[in-house]
Structures are given as C-alpha cells and as structure tokens.
Amino acid sequence: MVAPVTTSAGGGTAKAASPGRGPTRGNVLAWLVVVPFLAYVGVFLVYPTVLVLAGAFQDSNGAFTLSNLTDLMKGVYLQAFWRSIELSAITALLGAVFGALLSWAVASGKADGLLRRVVVAAAGVLAQFGGVPLAFAFLATVGFQGFVTKFLQDTFGVNLFSGSAWIFELPGLTLVYTFFQIPLMVIVFLPALDGLRPQWRExxxxxxxxxxxxxRHVGGPILFSPFLGALLLLFANAFSAYATAAALVSQGSPIVPLQIRGFLTGEVLLGQENLGKALGLGMVIVVGVAMGLYALIQRRVSKWQ
Structure with a gap:
C-alpha cells in the first residue's frame, strides 16, 4: 500500500499526521482526575511551605534577615528541638521494638486467622487515633483522677503522681505517643515479615x-532495612505530631510544635511570627531528612525484592 501524502498550498508535501500524536481522550480524562489532587497539594502543602520558607528569612518589617535562623541555635528554641528529637527517637524506638514483636506474633499465625484480622484492623484504627480524644482517654485512665490512678491509690496505696505531674511532661508524652506508634509499626512492618519465605528457613x-x-544470617539481614525504614517513619511521625501534645500540655512549650503554636496564637510574642516560621522550617528540614533516608531505604528494599 502507498502511504497517504497531502499536498500543501505551496506545492510541497507534508507527512500524514501520526495517529499517536495529539491529546487523546484517555489523557484528558487522566488529567481531569489528577487536577483536584494537584490543587489540593498546592493549596495545603506547597503554598504553606513557600510561606514558611519566605517568612523564615524576613523580619517583622518584611526585610531580609538571618536572625530568625540564628535564634534557633540558642536558648529555649534549641532546647525545644533537642526535646522533640529525644521524644521522637524514644517513641520511635519503643514503637519499633514492640510493634515488630507484635507483628512477628501475628505473622507466625494463620494468614487468614482471627487474631491477624483483629490485630490488623485494630492497628489501622489506633494508628490514626490521636489528638484530643487520645489525650482525654489517657487523662481519664492515668490522670490525677483517672480510674487506674484511683484504683491503685485506694486498693494498694500507690500514688502515680507522688511529687511529679509526669503525665503533662515529656514522660507523659512518651507514653501517649507510643500508643499510636506501635500500631503504625504493625502496619508498616508486617508486610516485610510476610515476605520471609518458608523455603529459606527449611x-x-x-x-x-x-x-x-x-x-543471624538470613532473617535478620533481610529485615534490617525494612526495620530501619519503619524506624525513620515512626521518628518523622512523632516529630511532626501536634494535636495530642497540644491537648495534653496546656502550659509551657517543651517541644517545637508547641513553640510554634505560641508564636502564632500567643499575645506575648506579637511581631515575632516569622520566628515561628523559622521553627517550622527547621521541622521541615528534620522531617525531610528522615523521609529522604526512608525513601532511599525503601528503594533498596524494592530492588532486592
């Protein structure tokens, strides 16, 4: 067959249009589907990040300055970063260890057993259980007037708060954060345990x-990278958590998210909102580093699989 040729007005020839060129109906529909997601990401992620990045380098008059970043390296702000890192590291480690043990117990049972279904369903719910409901649940359980506190005091004479209101400090935040870190570890780490083939042990x-x-030589090396990746994910999850700490700690700002709340909502620190944005930029950098390492580990794991 002879390929169709079209003649231009000047007497020349032009190639026939390729059927694969030009927008197709499928491409248009794909873009229509993805546009709402891109708009959501732009409004709620990109735009706030740009505002934080720009405000971190501005003073109260809008002039360029580096004083906001230098202030982060001293005083209460540096201590808040260290406390946030300490809280995130401890809760990530506790959640990773206990979550891995629970995942191993679930993976050792039947794949379609009742225990697995219950644990996985509970983990999916509890990993998202935070904020005011979680803070209220802990206060009603182990608070000053919690039923566990009153039961131990009336029955055994044990006072959980002898000389310290630890529930409203870093120990209390550690306990509360670990509550949602363990279920998250189960969700993330259980697929890695399911990837261990019985033939390897045989x-x-x-x-x-x-x-x-x-x-020592098979299971451990295979699970090390997924475990480390899950540990980084838990660290980023705890470092960026705000609602639970805000509901539990009503006075003081021991961690960075509460420091930022004080700058944005407090009346004492008027005119220093950009210092709060600098704190937010510091959080973005820390979480970005953690999630970047997590992405690299996940890429290595996917190549191995």
Whole structure:
C-alpha cells in the first residue's frame, strides 16, 4: 500500500499526521482526575511551605534577615528541638521494638486467622487515633483522677503522681505517643515479615542451621532495612505530631510544635511570627531528612525484592 501524502498550498508535501500524536481522550480524562489532587497539594502543602520558607528569612518589617535562623541555635528554641528529637527517637524506638514483636506474633499465625484480622484492623484504627480524644482517654485512665490512678491509690496505696505531674511532661508524652506508634509499626512492618519465605528457613535447617543461625544470617539481614525504614517513619511521625501534645500540655512549650503554636496564637510574642516560621522550617528540614533516608531505604528494599 502507498502511504497517504497531502499536498500543501505551496506545492510541497507534508507527512500524514501520526495517529499517536495529539491529546487523546484517555489523557484528558487522566488529567481531569489528577487536577483536584494537584490543587489540593498546592493549596495545603506547597503554598504553606513557600510561606514558611519566605517568612523564615524576613523580619517583622518584611526585610531580609538571618536572625530568625540564628535564634534557633540558642536558648529555649534549641532546647525545644533537642526535646522533640529525644521524644521522637524514644517513641520511635519503643514503637519499633514492640510493634515488630507484635507483628512477628501475628505473622507466625494463620494468614487468614482471627487474631491477624483483629490485630490488623485494630492497628489501622489506633494508628490514626490521636489528638484530643487520645489525650482525654489517657487523662481519664492515668490522670490525677483517672480510674487506674484511683484504683491503685485506694486498693494498694500507690500514688502515680507522688511529687511529679509526669503525665503533662515529656514522660507523659512518651507514653501517649507510643500508643499510636506501635500500631503504625504493625502496619508498616508486617508486610516485610510476610515476605520471609518458608523455603529459606527449611533450607537453613536442612544445612544444619539452628534458629539463631537462620535469624543471624538470613532473617535478620533481610529485615534490617525494612526495620530501619519503619524506624525513620515512626521518628518523622512523632516529630511532626501536634494535636495530642497540644491537648495534653496546656502550659509551657517543651517541644517545637508547641513553640510554634505560641508564636502564632500567643499575645506575648506579637511581631515575632516569622520566628515561628523559622521553627517550622527547621521541622521541615528534620522531617525531610528522615523521609529522604526512608525513601532511599525503601528503594533498596524494592530492588532486592
């Protein structure tokens, strides 16, 4: 067959239009579907990030300055960052360890068993359970007038708050944060445990390997990268949490999110909102580093799989 040729007005020839060129109906529909998501990301993620980035380098008059960033490296602001990092690291480690143990217990059972379904469903709910409801639940349980506190005091004479209101300080935040860190670890780490093939253990045993040998040379190295990635994810999750701490700690600002709240809503720090934006930029950098390392680890795990 002879390819169709079209003649231009000047006497020349032009190539026939390729059927694959130009927008297709499927492409248009795909863009129509993704536009609302891009708009949502732009309004609620990109635009606030740009405002924080610009405000961190401005003074109260809008002039360029680096004083906001230098103030973060001293005094109460530096202490708030260290306390936030300490709180996030401790709760991430506790959540990773206990969540991994719970995931291992679930993975050892039947794939379609009742225990697995209950634990996975509960983890999906509890990982998102935070803010005011979680703070109220802990105060009603182990607060000054909580039923566990009153029960221990009336029955055994044990006072949970002898000389310290720890529930409203970093120890209390650690306990509350660990509550939603463990379920998140179950959700993230359970698929990695499911990826361990029974044939690997059988091969180890057939070669005379013990349980310790299997976990030392096979299971442990395979699960190390997913465990480390989940640990970084839990760290970022705790570092960026705000609602639970804001509902639990009514006075003082021991961590960075509460420091930012004081700058944006307090009446004592008027005219220093840009210092709060500098604190927000510091949080973005810390979380960005953690999530960048998490993405690199996930890429390595996906290549291995």
């Amino acid at each position: 091969a180890s045993e057939s070669l005379g390997g013990t349980t310790w040998t299997y976990w």
